[in-house]
Amino acid sequence: MIDVLLKIIVFGTVVGGIWGLVASGFSLIFGVSRILNFAHGAAFVCAAYVAILLSGSGFNVYLSILAGLAVSGLLGYLVYLLTRPVRKNEVMVIIVTLALALLIQQILLVNFGDKGISMLPLVQGFVELNNIKVTNMRIASFVLAVASLVSLDLMVSKTRIGKKIIATSQDSEAAMLTGIDVEKVLILVMVLSSILAGFAGILYAQIFAISPETSLKALIYAFAIVILGGLGSLRGSIVSSFIVGYILVLTITFLGARWSEFVMLLAIVTILVVRPTGLFGVEE
């Protein structure tokens, strides 16, 4: 039984790390701008595709990763530009970002087909923890994800720019009146969030494989996690991404792989019925 418990903790933690990166960006955008960015999954896959294609063409792997992150950042800026005229209309924002996501997915499908491509893991091999094999790439991804999330949290809570982000998220008009350039804050948040998603995509492509369809999967996970954590709560998203990781692994262990995503989504719905604002959300 201890073996099983350890397995759930280890796998749940490493699974949660990557989704935490995707969800935190999604949450950050909503928290600051009240924008539900449905193109968030597109940043996840685009960064991975760019990094894979460049590294596969012989470019330095780290430069390829940087290029992937740059593309995801540009995509974030594109989302900012496209949503700016319709920002006050939530439905239009959803339509615009969803249309962008579908457009990017179709472009990827036409050019690369729907089969996965993957990236050679930067670190290979595995370690054994009490007869449980954990790949080094999973561990590296977890460490990098946690480092990114902690840095993000510190940036938001401790720095001057973080205070501007918090101020904008609390009341953008009041923030503007105090001299904060709200538009610059929004650009920063969009770009940064997309880079986080892109970084998660690049890590994901090293452990698994990426295909155009993965963008939808990333979006669904991010959306589910953010709602569970409480829309707009960065820490809530981080905690709930690990909860989702544990639910997934628990289900695979006790009920079978076929039920994994179903149970995860069912658990989220159940939690929301009991606590409609999510685990860390507050009523507005």
Next chain:
Amino acid sequence: MRYAKAVLTLLILLAAVTSLCVQGGQKAERGKVVIGVIGPMSSPEGMAEEKAVKLAVEEINAQGGILGYPVEVVVGDTKLDSNTASTEFRRLATIENADVVIGGFSSGVMLTMMETMAETKTLFLADASSPAHAKKVAENYDRYKYWFRVTQNNGSTFALDLADMVKFLKDSGYDVKKVYIIRDEHVWTDPVVEALIPLLEEQGVEIVKDVRVPRGYSEYEQLIQEADSLDADLIMPILAIVGTGDILTKQWVTLKPNILLAGHDLAAIDAELYNKTNGMANYEVFLADGGALITAPPTEKCKEFVEAYKKKYGHYPESHQAYGAYDAVYLYKTVVEMAAKDGEDDPFNPDVLVNYLEKFDASNPIMLTRPIAFYKNHDLMWGDNYVRNWISQWQDGKQYIIYPESVANGELKLPPWIE
């Protein structure tokens, strides 16, 4: 009331006469042969079908077409969705006036398309693996006789191939006592496993767990380790629809368990898998679904076809569906010419062509990229002398057939980490 009845009768008669005129008109107006190709056109299966059909048609047109008529290709995209598939099939059959439709991957959408095929009485040289399709032909021949499975054997023969694979591994010195199955959560795998269980029991092999995974599933590391903890000797994928067989292979190579990965994994048939996984596809044993591999073409025509494909598109076929689609065009041309030679009034009539396609039976296969013959229920004939899913393996970036000996161009090579 009597007046209304008379008008109604007149209208019906008018409609019938008009319909006959239109049919007659079409026949008289034939200036070309139209071949429809249908499939999920964003997937390698659909793309390969479209490209292969276009290649065959280009070759045929260069030689004067079919009975002197130029051949035109029209394309339908199912998007792997039943409703879209049915609508697209109907468009090809009724608006584009396709004389024959080729393709149709996969089993789920095929069932819907068969209904549209029956309504429109369109010849359908099809690609899907569920035995349910041929069963329909057997149970209601008049309605479904236009359907022939051309691309691969039906799903129930996968069980024969997989049982042979286990036997081959045992005969080659890799003892298999316990098998851990990972399969698609999809209709096509049920009859495969159902048929496989007694075949493995005959060999004294136990299935320690049968895990079903949904489309897009990626957490294989846990499953691999579970197989290890259950002392399985073999992880047997039966994966096509899930679309993540490459991830299973990658994670198997990363974790290096003392278990061989051998089964039916559609991802492994992709000639580009080795590159797509950065060389991590090595040692996977798989079934060459569709009966052909680029590295071991079973016929001369197959050899010519893969090279012509590479020349035209810059790469080898991205999925085995290419062989079936290419064969289907030549098969259609052959039966039309046979019908014309026999003096049939309309050698393009699907009802006539069904009879000619049925002539290719066990004793009379047609040698295309694979030897094609049909059972009475229009299923593709399985066997060493017809089409079967050769047992193959990835070895250092190349796919080899390792069984049966008659076609093998390589031997089983165990991964270095297997004791």
